[in-house]
Amino acid sequence: MSIDTDTARRVAKLARIRVEEEALPALAAEFNTILGFIEQLQEVDVEGVEPMTGVTPMHLKRREDVVTDGSQQDKVLANAPDAREGFFAVPKVVE
Amino acid sequence: MTELTKLTIAAARDALRKGEISSVELTGALNAAVDGADKLNAYAHKTPEIAEAQAKAADERLKAGDAPDLCGVPLGIKDLFCTEGTASQAASRILEGFRPQYESTVTTQLFRDGAVMLGKLNMDEFAMGSSNETSAYGPAVNPWQADDGVALTPGGSSGGSAAAVAADLCLGATGTDTGGSIRQPAAFTGITGIKPTYGRCSRWGIIAFASSLDQAGPMTRDVRDAAIMLRAMSGHDPKDSTSADIPVPDFEAMLTGDIRGKVIGIPREYHVDGMPGEIEALWSRGTEMLRDAGALIRDISLPHTKYALPAYYVIAPAEASSNLARYDGVRFGHRAKLAQGDGITEMYEKTRAEGFGSEVQRRIMVGTYVLSAGFYDAYYNRARKVRALIKRDFDQVFAEGVDAILTPATPSSAFGLGAMKDADPVQMYLNDVFTVTVNLAGLPGISVPAGLDHKGLPLGLQLIGRPWEEGDLLNTAYALEQAAGFVSKPAKWW
Numbered sequence A: 001m002s003i004d005t006d007t008a009r010r011v012a013k014l015a016r017i018r019v020e021e022e023a024l025p026a027l028a029a030e031f032n033t034i035l036g037f038i039e040q041l042q043e044v045d046v047e048g049v050e051p052m053t054g055v056t057p058m059h060l061k062r063r064e065d066v067v068t069d070g071s072q073q074d075k076v077l078a079n080a081p082d083a084r085e086g087f088f089a090v091p092k093v094v095e
Numbered sequence B: 001m002t003e004l005t006k007l008t009i010a011a012a013r014d015a016l017r018k019g020e021i022s023s024v025e026l027t028g029a030l031n032a033a034v035d036g037a038d039k040l041n042a043y044a045h046k047t048p049e050i051a052e053a054q055a056k057a058a059d060e061r062l063k064a065g066d067a068p069d070l071c072g073v074p075l076g077i078k079d080l081f082c083t084e085g086t087a088s089q090a091a092s093r094i095l096e097g098f099r100p101q102y103e104s105t106v107t108t109q110l111f112r113d114g115a116v117m118l119g120k121l122n123m124d125e126f127a128m129g130s131s132n133e134t135s136a137y138g139p140a141v142n143p144w145q146a147d148d149g150v151a152l153t154p155g156g157s158s159g160g161s162a163a164a165v166a167a168d169l170c171l172g173a174t175g176t177d178t179g180g181s182i183r184q185p186a187a188f189t190g191i192t193g194i195k196p197t198y199g200r201c202s203r204w205g206i207i208a209f210a211s212s213l214d215q216a217g218p219m220t221r222d223v224r225d226a227a228i229m230l231r232a233m234s235g236h237d238p239k240d241s242t243s244a245d246i247p248v249p250d251f252e253a254m255l256t257g258d259i260r261g262k263v264i265g266i267p268r269e270y271h272v273d274g275m276p277g278e279i280e281a282l283w284s285r286g287t288e289m290l291r292d293a294g295a296l297i298r299d300i301s302l303p304h305t306k307y308a309l310p311a312y313y314v315i316a317p318a319e320a321s322s323n324l325a326r327y328d329g330v331r332f333g334h335r336a337k338l339a340q341g342d343g344i345t346e347m348y349e350k351t352r353a354e355g356f357g358s359e360v361q362r363r364i365m366v367g368t369y370v371l372s373a374g375f376y377d378a379y380y381n382r383a384r385k386v387r388a389l390i391k392r393d394f395d396q397v398f399a400e401g402v403d404a405i406l407t408p409a410t411p412s413s414a415f416g417l418g419a420m421k422d423a424d425p426v427q428m429y430l431n432d433v434f435t436v437t438v439n440l441a442g443l444p445g446i447s448v449p450a451g452l453d454h455k456g457l458p459l460g461l462q463l464i465g466r467p468w469e470e471g472d473l474l475n476t477a478y479a480l481e482q483a484a485g486f487v488s489k490p491a492k493w494w
Helices: A005-014 A021-043 A073-077 B009-018 B023-035 B048-064 B105-112 B159-166 B183-189 B223-233 B277-292 B305-326 B344-355 B358-370 B376-399 B425-432 B436-441 B470-484
Strands: B043-046 B074-078 B116-121 B172-177 B192-195 B215-220 B263-267 B296-300 B404-408 B445-452 B458-465
Touching: A005 A021, A005 B358, A021 B305, A021 B358, A021 B376, A021 B425, B009 B023, B009 B048, B009 B223, B023 B043, B023 B048, B023 B074, B023 B116, B043 B159, B048 B116, B074 B159, B105 B116, B105 B172, B105 B223, B116 B159, B159 B172, B159 B183, B159 B215, B172 B183, B172 B192, B172 B223, B183 B192, B183 B445, B183 B458, B192 B223, B192 B470, B215 B223, B223 B445, B223 B470, B263 B277, B277 B296, B277 B404, B277 B445, B277 B458, B277 B470, B305 B358, B305 B376, B305 B425, B305 B436, B344 B358, B358 B376, B376 B436, B404 B470, B445 B470, B458 B470
Parallel strands: B074 B116, B074 B172, B263 B296, B263 B404
Antiparallel strands: B043 B116, B172 B215, B192 B215, B192 B445, B404 B458, B445 B458
């Protein structure tokens, strides 16, 4: 499996990280090094093995379906880069 | 009495309880030491005012009697832990200016017991790194040096924690460990660090990297201190669905040093190619020490060991790409300056390009790739199956009666800052070759300083225990510590 510049561009887009066009070949090369390393996993016989989901068999706890938290608008907005009138503000999303 | 800054937690506790010293005195001495050690860059954010206020309150509580073990004990807190009102930015630009409105469960428990916070400790950005060099604050520096005086890494990701404990800038520190981030820096700085069983410490309020692997743990001068601090950090938390609802024993009370009849496994797959002779020799000496202490040594096999690192470098980036999706410039942290006409996608892309360092970007993108349509089964699901096999290897040797497993902690002693600059990322990942299996299997692992190499730099041995048996593991580590008799300290140059 080899990653080309187009794939690197697509992955950066999916990850929502801006990568300048001239940086893509180096990024693709790095991906190839890492994926080459990961490729060893193909040697392992995993026939019939269930993917591991947790380290200890444990049932998730349940709790009463009631409101346990809330009414903290100031705290929720305290670290926002741009908060206005009790809302998070972002650039225009729809034209 | 020993100089205040050099006290162990146990010695400080006893002296505080007897009224021989006050927490205000002790905290003052450590605040001064922290101020005099800027060259080590261990503390990213100092909090002397908070420390003084907490020390005063602790002294009141000590006078009233019946104070917990950590009452009045000054600690450093890794920057990954959210501390209410105090900068907590995971050594990343993207969380610049972030002031949590809440306190992590682990620090809540430490403060409940009266611990004093000296400040927030340097680390690799989002805990991704093995040398502290990915930090937005610049690298922490190892207080240990060889004769050539070259600046060395304290390891990573908990490099600031390790440097601070080794240089007497706190009596103990919190760390976190996703692939070796407590145990490798502990080994590089001649201190003790334990990663408990996954689920022992609540992850709530600890900035997430790879949620199925992340665990908090203490980094301390010795095994007894690790036992004391781990007990305070542990316990069930309804806010973390993966935290275990099982009792936390008094780990310190389990330190008898008696390991007669315990079975110690020596895994043959850990003799990796190119391992320095010194590491092999240290490992053999450690084996002999445990045998002399009455343990039974048994050669064991963990056949899937070589696939642990590749599996880790699928699973950890996959989880990271998902966890770090929250840094979008909307709710907290950095937002890029936008150009005329930029929409929300440009805001995300520019914010994340400016806010994340190169290693974090690389791992997010690798994670995005292995989770993308068409590759999910080939990479991610396969890695999770291999992870199940790695865990099964351990389950089998434990079922056959092995109590603990002895391995080296790292493949070398501390290397120079910048020495890996031109190496490809995989070379850096190899630092975690002995530690990463433990995270994948969710087991407890501890690094104990066991000797010096030919350059005079510390080396550590790792013990791996059965799940939930940290008490027994700490006791084996205690026996190893007593036999190794490691007392060296770095000569002060900073």
